[in-house]
Amino acid sequence: MTWIKKNKLITTLVLAFIVAVGVFLTFTLNKDEAVAKFNGESISKDELYNKMVEQYGSATVDQIISDKIIAAEAKKQKVTVSTSTLNAEIDKLKAQYGSDDAFNQALAGNNTTLANVKKDLKNYLILKKLMEPDIKITDGEMKSYFEENKDSFATAEQVKASHILVADEKTAKEIKQKLDNGEDFAELAKKYSTDEGTKDNGGELGYFSKGTMVTEFDNAAFSLPVNSISDPVKTEYGYHIIKVEAKKPAQAANYEESKAQIKDTLVDQKVDSQYQTWLDSKKKSYDVENTLSKEA
CATH class of the missing domain: 1.10.4030 (Triger factor/SurA peptide-binding fold)
Structure with a gap:
């Protein structure tokens, strides 16, 4: 195209x-x-x-x-x-x-x-x-293309997460306390997050592979269990509170699929x-x- x-x-x-x-x-x-x-x-x-x-x-x-x-x-x-x-x-x-x-x-x-x-x-x-x-398009052409590009058909481990980004640790800890008290993550993201690209969607980041985000964020997101929320995580962008919603395991390349x-x-x-x-x-x-x- x-x-x-x-x-x-x-x-x-x-x-x-x-x-x-x-x-x-x-x-x-x-x-x-x-x-x-x-x-x-x-x-x-x-x-x-x-x-x-x-x-x-x-x-x-x-x-x-x-x-x-x-x-x-x-x-x-x-x-x-x-x-x-x-x-x-x-x-x-x-x-x-x-x-x-x-x-x-x-x-x-x-x-x-x-x-x-x-x-x-x-x-x-x-x-x-x-x-x-x-x-x-012949089967031979398709199989040759698959073998030559096999790495591109493999899927790395992925995490689906949302986050709330704020400038300082004090605010991050206050938001984490609100979450621990049962307040809604998406609503708090809309109210407090400084990430203009995600706040209106409740902080939703979708699925991403390891290495996509900065190291500190990656390490926290991939170590959290599903349906859990992190303590404040500091990166070069500020302080993040991360909610892990789902995970997809790594998958080897599969020709039929x-x-x-x-x-x-x-x-x-x-x-x-x-x-x-x-x-x-x-x-x-x-x-x-x-x-x-x-x-x-």
């Missing part, structure tokens, strides 16, 4: 930039007005716009044409992607980042939005459904490698012309 998502995101941003600059220049400048000057020599709006088209125009138009071919094929073959399927894939993406907060930070870091990612992902899922009937994931990964790889061939074959069915490409 990543390869096409990045490609589509880049071209979409470039196209949007070209269009935005074109609109800005059209409404704010006359044809010969300068957008900049160099040694007293004017750089006109036409020079700027033409340079942008020269650098990005042909590739951007090619991407637009590709999108239209995919859309036309999807309509012809009645291929759609349901909202539930799309949301499930978004949930998988979020899980890779560990939390909604980390996922949202990744979106911001890439100057994009959830709406853009959903649109891009939906286009990819449609393309995958169009191509998948012609993609063959991993087959669906392996097949999906191999399909993604073949969509990547066969995409251009598929696109070229479909393009023959349409009247397509990129005049910018001819000028290049």
